[in-house]
Amino acid sequence: MRFKKICTADIGKKNCHTLAFYKKQGGYKQAAKALKKWAPDDLIEEVKASNLRGRGGAGFPTGVKWAFVPKNSKKPKYLVVNADESEPGTFKDRLIMEKNPHILLEGIIICCKAVAIEHAYIYIRGEFVFATERLQQAIDEAYKAGILGDNCLRSGIKIDVTIHRGAGAYICGEETGMLTSLEGYRGEPKLKPPFPAVEGVFGCPTVVNNVETLANLPYILEVGAKAYRSIGPEKSPGPKLFCVSGHVEKPGTFELPMGIPLRTLIDKHAGGVWKGRKLKAVIPGGTSAHVLTAAECDVAMDIDSLAAAGTMLGSAGIIVMDDSTCMVDALLNVMRFYHHESCGQCTPCREGTGWLEKIVQRIAHGEGRMEDLELIHDVCDRMLGKTICALADAAAFPAQSIVTKFSDDFVAAIENGGSPAWKKRHLSTVGGGASHG
Ligand SMILES: Cc1cc2nc3c(=O)[nH]c(=O)nc-3n(C[C@H](O)[C@H](O)[C@H](O)COP(=O)(O)O)c2cc1C
Ligand code: SF4
Structure with missing residues (x-):
């Protein structure tokens, strides 16, 4: 099937974020079909057949995740949209929310119908002030037009959408950390199982999906699962x-x-x-x-x-480095981030991220030893797979691979009294002080 942009095709056009514009492009037709014509189980099967895989990082099949939600539960079910987008180098969900917010709302309606959900929360990164405003405008427009609320698109089905702003913690992008934060507690991840689909927010079955994942749903219904599967590789298409x-x-x-x-x-x-x-x-x-x-x-x-x-593929945040980059400095930057963002519940993560930052920093600052390279691997081995959530792995992966693949940069920093960038900064400070003295 010929490729067509679905999220960004109209970006740059006047008022592309408004309901009037979205409807002119055929917006909410698939939501209406989902609400009035599709049975929930058929919707889940269609999304399964599309091979849509989560765009938040883990790449889990979306339809399979929805099917895990117990159908006979007496508790309410929730959808929590992961709009935290904190992974460094990632800036796609913000674009959707600022420029094309109705595509997300249409995806939310389709998911809610498939899983019999009446209330969706959008957990949005606190720093995204403009995206929050745009999203709230879109939600207000949708309520006013009868697209959301007690009788969505005159289907007799109730769907409410509430925005919840985070406070700028990377760990609140991890799904269980996000749900804990949404409940009003510290954003600390929980051990799985139970998985959110069975016991999520407020102890109720919860679907957690990324913004971009949900934005794919109207298109899947428009063209059908088979055609969608033909865009790119069949096992991870779209x-x-x-x-x-x-x-x-x-x-x-x-x-x-x-x-x-x-x-x-x-x-x-x-x-x-x-x-x-x-x-x-x-x-x-x-x-x-x-x-x-x-x-x-x-x-x-x-x-x-x-x-x-x-x-x-993770969150598809592609960071390109040219041949002037010192990989010691690059890794120090990354390690500083993970140490700062560790929630501190697990010892291997709390201590390991701290040690990694310290060791890489001493190499960058001219105090490194050759044994430090082995030590970095040793610390990573003690972190990987030994913690509540994947943040520890997320810190260990770049540490392991950068030290292994760019060992020349690390050896040079150890042998030559620090990384080139640090030496330049350090010498200019010392030199600057002397010349003014
Ligand atoms: C440390 C950490 C941070 C994460 N941050 C995000 C994030 O900012 N946004 C996101 O959608 N998923 C994030 N995830 C993945 C979520 O836990 C979850 O897999 C995802 O929201 C599920 O949605 P999807 O199936 O639609 O991808 C993170 C995972 C980890 C371990
Ligand atoms: S791995 Fe790190 S971020 Fe995740 S729960 Fe443990 S301490 Fe917190």
């Missing part, structure tokens, strides 16, 4: 938002078929490595992903191809 940042001429968010070659994404869509420099490294799926060297970049950007290449 249109996909790729966020490209770092050392490229034209950074941005690009909507392309899943499975596009990474090189095409960088060289054609993002304008290539900037200033005529050479490619050194790429993080393909947000900083939690294993890094790729330039030689490893002939890979397709889809869930299974990247897993086979030893990394992951």
Whole structure:
């Protein structure tokens, strides 16, 4: 099937965020069909057949997740939309919420009908002030037009949508941390099982889906599961938002078929490595992903191809680094982030992220020892798979892969009294002080 942009096709057009504009493009037709014509089980089967996989990071099949929600539960069921978008290098969900918020609301309605949910919460990252305003405007418009509320699109079905703002913690993007925060507690993840589908927010069955995942639903109903599956690789298909940042001429968010070659994404869509420099490294799926060297970049950007290449699509936050990048400084930046964001419940994560930051910092600052390279691996081994949530793994993956694949940069920093950037800053401070003295 010919590829068509579904989230970003109209971005830049006047009033593209409004209900009037969205309806003119055929908006809410699929929601009306879902509410009035589709049986819940058939909707779940259609989404299963589409092979839609979660766009939040883990790539779990969406229809399969919905099917886990118990049908005979006497408790209310909830949908919690993950709009926390905190993974470094990721800026796609914000774009949808600011420029095309009704596509998200239409996806929410379809999911609610499939799983018999009457109340959806959108948990949005606290810093997203403009996106929150745009989303609230869209929700207000939808209530006023009878699209949301007690009698959605005159179907007799009730669906309410409430926005809940987070307070800027990365860990509140992890689904159980997010649900705990939504309940009013500290955003601390919980052990699974029970999974949210069985026992989620307020102890009730809960579907957690990412913004972009839900935004795919109207299109799946429009073209049908079979046609959707033909966009990109059959096992992880669909249109996909790729966020490209770092050392490229034209950074941005690009909507392309899943499975596009990474090189095409960088060289054609993002304008290539900037200033005529050479490619050194790429993080393909947000900083939690294993890094790729330039030689490893002939890979397709889809869930299974990247897993086979030893990394992951994650949140599709692609960070490009040119040959002037010192990987010691890059890793220090990443480790500082994870140490700061660890919620502290698990010792391997709380202590491990702290140790990783300290060890990489001493290498960067000219106090490193050769044994530190082995020590980094040792600390990572003690973190991986030993904690409540995957934040510890998310810190260990880049540490392991950057130290292994770019060991020359680390050896040079140890042998030469620190990383080039730190030495430059340090010497200019010392030199500056002397010249003024
Ligand atoms: C540390 C951590 C941070 C996460 N941050 C986000 C996030 O910001 N947004 C998101 O959608 N998923 C995030 N996830 C993944 C969610 O836990 C969950 O898998 C996802 O929201 C499910 O939706 P999906 O199936 O539609 O992808 C994070 C996971 C971890 C372990
Ligand atoms: S792994 Fe880290 S972030 Fe996750 S629950 Fe444990 S301490 Fe908190």
